[in-house]
Amino acid sequence: MSRETDQALVEEYADYLLLERRLSGATISVYTQEIGFFIAGIEERIEDIKPSQVERYLVASAKQRDLSERTVARNLSALRSFFIYLQKEKIRQDNPLEQISSTRRAPDAPVFFSVEEVDLLLESIETETLLGKRDRTIFELIYSCGLRISEACDLKVGDYTKGTLRVRGKRNKMRLVPVGEVAASALKLYLSEVRPQLVKARSTEQTLFVGRRGKKLTRQAVFKRFQQYASPLGLEGKVHTLRHSFATHLLAGGADLRSVQELLGHSDIQTTQIYTHIETSGLKQSYDAFHVLKEDKSQ
Numbered sequence: 001m002s003r004e005t006d007q008a009l010v011e012e013y014a015d016y017l018l019l020e021r022r023l024s025g026a027t028i029s030v031y032t033q034e035i036g037f038f039i040a041g042i043e044e045r046i047e048d049i050k051p052s053q054v055e056r057y058l059v060a061s062a063k064q065r066d067l068s069e070r071t072v073a074r075n076l077s078a079l080r081s082f083f084i085y086l087q088k089e090k091i092r093q094d095n096p097l098e099q100i101s102s103t104r105r106a107p108d109a110p111v112f113f114s115v116e117e118v119d120l121l122l123e124s125i126e127t128e129t130l131l132g133k134r135d136r137t138i139f140e141l142i143y144s145c146g147l148r149i150s151e152a153c154d155l156k157v158g159d160y161t162k163g164t165l166r167v168r169g170k171r172n173k174m175r176l177v178p179v180g181e182v183a184a185s186a187l188k189l190y191l192s193e194v195r196p197q198l199v200k201a202r203s204t205e206q207t208l209f210v211g212r213r214g215k216k217l218t219r220q221a222v223f224k225r226f227q228q229y230a231s232p233l234g235l236e237g238k239v240h241t242l243r244h245s246f247a248t249h250l251l252a253g254g255a256d257l258r259s260v261q262e263l264l265g266h267s268d269i270q271t272t273q274i275y276t277h278i279e280t281s282g283l284k285q286s287y288d289a290f291h292v293l294k295e296d297k298s299q
Helices: 003-019 025-040 051-064 069-088 115-123 130-145 149-153 181-199 219-233 239-252 257-264 269-277 283-298
Strands: 164-168 174-178
Touching (some): 003 025, 003 069, 069 115, 115 130, 115 219, 130 164, 174 257
Antiparallel strands (some): 164 174
16 A cells, blocks of 8 residues: 555545544544554554554654653544454454553553543444444443443433433432433433333333343343443443543543532542542543534534
8 A cells, every 4th residue: 555545544534434423523633633643653554554563653652742641542542443444444354453552540540431432432332223222322321421330220211301310329329410412312212212122011110221121231231241342442441431431531621529529429529539640631632522522413
């Protein structure tokens, strides 16, 4: 491949993000700008790139451009998404980023996904099947509301009312959490079209999220489904990482600590303060770009 061919692939990828994944211009810019830097900073063609070359690029780029650890992780997510696309188009058989970890953290700080990684995870869930629609809804809701996996599994149909979710936390402590527009839209579709088909004859079942036989979805089942989506993307983390990401992204977006404490259901604000030790430079710009994305998708 030539440099011109590499650039053409980036342009085709941008069209894919716009037309098939329906991402906003701001989001596409976040992805393609770093891919452009990457192509300009390496000697090999895209089809010949090896993991070691990606790592060398990331190290050199971080030093030359004075990038924070989180910005490096964000850029890594953009590159990973691009190479997943190349695999999808059979331009490459492998993904050179599969062996490179993206969930870095400071000592004692919780692991979290970048905004792009959350988006990549959610967008990877096929919604052509009932279970796919259900999975997309539950993970959208966990991220949108900062839920623990047990809290999501214990939700009842009546716990959701007009954009607000009633959550049963530890020691049965109740809290009200606003649901973002994207998650609310997915939940509305799930309640009207998906859940009725899963529940079928079990008309008395009040659990919000159910399995293919209409029974309450277990924590183990949710964990397993999450791994099925995250592993192929090279994302290291658990379902609980979405809760950590929710808190981290809120603080990066300007939310105050006390509000985040209430949304998470923490009794002691010191528990919430662990998120203030996370390095978030560069995350604010990413948060703003994806906030625009979520608004675009909900319109």
